[in-house]
Amino acid sequence: MTAITTQGIVAIVPAAGVGSRMKANKPKQYLMIGQKTVLEHTVDKLLAHQQISQVVVAITEGDPYFPELSIAAHPQVVRVSGGKERADSVLxxxxxxAEQKLSKWVMVHDAARPCLRASDLDTLIEVASVHPVGGILATPVRDTMKRANGNHDIDHTVERSDLWHALTPQMFKAEQLVETLSKALAAGAIITDEASALEWAGFQPALVQGAADNIKITQPEDLALAEFYLQRNIG
Incomplete structure (x- = not known):
């Protein structure tokens, strides 16, 4: 596996969202899977990797849940203030x-993806660290894709051979990502993930195939599926 630096990689976890589609009484990152919250599972997966030196979690100001978690007192976990949108939290x-000069490399991972495999982290680091831009975990689209019209009727079938589902983590050089993301947001660009900011600036990050069980908890039924995957404990 490629060595990064003695500093290691800093993982960023934007966790300021409210997760309204879950229809729960608290943000989805604080829902329980077994004995831990979704966020604790996610952060623990990152901290378990030998090349990740620190995890920076972006939390909403006044969040009453995070201080109660075990990870809040972890020496390798830092809390910063999150923003209104995901990109604001990441920035x-x-x-x-950047201010603390923590690392040359960062990876951004969704708070609601607790099923990340250590082997996928290994592969992402190996590929992204030698790529000119960096890279993201992704999975090829398997299903037939349909483009809808304004009435939710099928307009046409989309060729799927070169389509991928973007996952996280997404790994880039910290200096390049902060500069590019800042410029993209200032220009009013629509940024849905970190790779889209790099794409906006004309860069082409690598697609690194990861496991399809690296799901993002979005709907209520996703919680049970994530629990199933975590119980299998696949690395």
Whole structure:
């Protein structure tokens, strides 16, 4: 596996979202899977990797849940203030990393993806660290894709051979990502993930195939599926 630096990689976890589609009484990152919250599972997976030196979690100001978690007192976990949108939270964490000169490399991972495999982290680091831009975990689209019209009727079938589902983590050089993301947001660009900011600037990050069980908890039924995957404990 490629060595990064003695500093290691800093993982950023934007966790300021409310998760309204879950229809729960608290944000989805604080829902329980077994004895731990979704966020604790996610952060623990990152901390378990030998090349990740620190995890920076972006949390909403006044969040009453995070201080109660075990990870809140972990020496390798830092809390920063999150923003209104995901990109704002990521930028807040990136600025902290830059100010503290924590690492040359960062990876951003969704708070609601607790089923990340260590082997996928290994592969992402190996590929992204030698790529000119960096890379993201992704999975090829398997199903037939349909483009809808305004009435939710099928307009046409989309060729799927070169389509991928973007996952996280997404790994880039910290300096390049903070500069590019800042410029993209200032220009009013629509940024849905970190790779889209790099794409906006004309860069082409690598697609690194990861496991399809690296799901993002979005709907209520996803919680049970994530629990099933975690119980299998696949690395």
């Amino acid at each position: 807040s964490a990136l600025r902290y990393v």
